[in-house]
Amino acid sequence: MEIVLFGATGMVGRGVLRECLADRAVDRVLSVVRHPAGTPHAKLTELVHADFFDFSTVADDLTGWDACFFCLGVSSAGMSEPEYRRVTFDITLAAATVLARVNPGMTFIYVSGAGTDATESGRSMWARVKGRTENALLALPLSACMFRPAIIVPMHGVVSKTRSYRIFYSVFRPVLPILRALFPGYVTTTQEVGRAMLAVAEHGAPKPILESRDIRELGRARARRAARA
Numbered sequence: 001m002e003i004v005l006f007g008a009t010g011m012v013g014r015g016v017l018r019e020c021l022a023d024r025a026v027d028r029v030l031s032v033v034r035h036p037a038g039t040p041h042a043k044l045t046e047l048v049h050a051d052f053f054d055f056s057t058v059a060d061d062l063t064g065w066d067a068c069f070f071c072l073g074v075s076s077a078g079m080s081e082p083e084y085r086r087v088t089f090d091i092t093l094a095a096a097t098v099l100a101r102v103n104p105g106m107t108f109i110y111v112s113g114a115g116t117d118a119t120e121s122g123r124s125m126w127a128r129v130k131g132r133t134e135n136a137l138l139a140l141p142l143s144a145c146m147f148r149p150a151i152i153v154p155m156h157g158v159v160s161k162t163r164s165y166r167i168f169y170s171v172f173r174p175v176l177p178i179l180r181a182l183f184p185g186y187v188t189t190t191q192e193v194g195r196a197m198l199a200v201a202e203h204g205a206p207k208p209i210l211e212s213r214d215i216r217e218l219g220r221a222r223a224r225r226a227a228r229a
Helices: 011-022 081-102 125-138 163-182 190-203 212-228
Strands: 002-006 028-033 044-048 067-070 107-111 143-148 151-153 187-189 209-211
Touching: 002 011, 011 028, 011 067, 011 190, 067 081, 067 190, 081 107, 081 125, 107 125, 107 190, 125 143, 143 190, 151 190, 187 190, 187 212, 190 212, 209 212
Parallel strands: 002 028, 002 067, 028 044, 067 107, 107 143, 143 209, 151 187
Antiparallel strands: none
16 A cells, blocks of 8 residues: 555654554555654655645645545644634645545545534534534545544654643543543544554445544454454
8 A cells, every 4th residue: 555644743643654654555655744754764755845735736746645644633722713724624625635636536534533513513613623624525536534533542652742632641641541441432542543544545444434433443453454464
């Protein structure tokens, strides 16, 4: 498989990149970044592109890939709805529209979030914007799949760039295994998210919207297959 990855410098994206590079089914990864991240690996190529609101100038570089894992995102804390929509909706659709044109039918996996509002009319601002983004992606000529994780536990030294998330994981890390055991439908890991994305890219999604429990099951199933191989 040949994968395009957005958001490789964030918590989820870093975890997903790790799984892509470790997976034998992945031949190449193109990480689209604003600034060089400097992660050397034989499978990895970085595409440095400054304007994330217009990918038309790099359409040739985005042609011929099997799947896109879109992990780019920000916290809505302290942001107005227009600001959050510009980052969450506008950037995502700018990338997806070009990818749909040059790779019609490609697998496109978008990291959304538990509680996303598909009606686009609820009281929660972030959920409305995420819902609008999901709906727009599902309308494109892509094989689109929405990942809606709840709590994601970072693994293998991955750290969130968001201060509030770092504090959360620092305080609650000792009890996260307990929460994971008690509420398996709400807690997954960066490792499971990455492996679940690879499973969808290789075999297709069982449904267009996957919640935390679905993501965890897909990720664990891929790990079991890899162990038997």
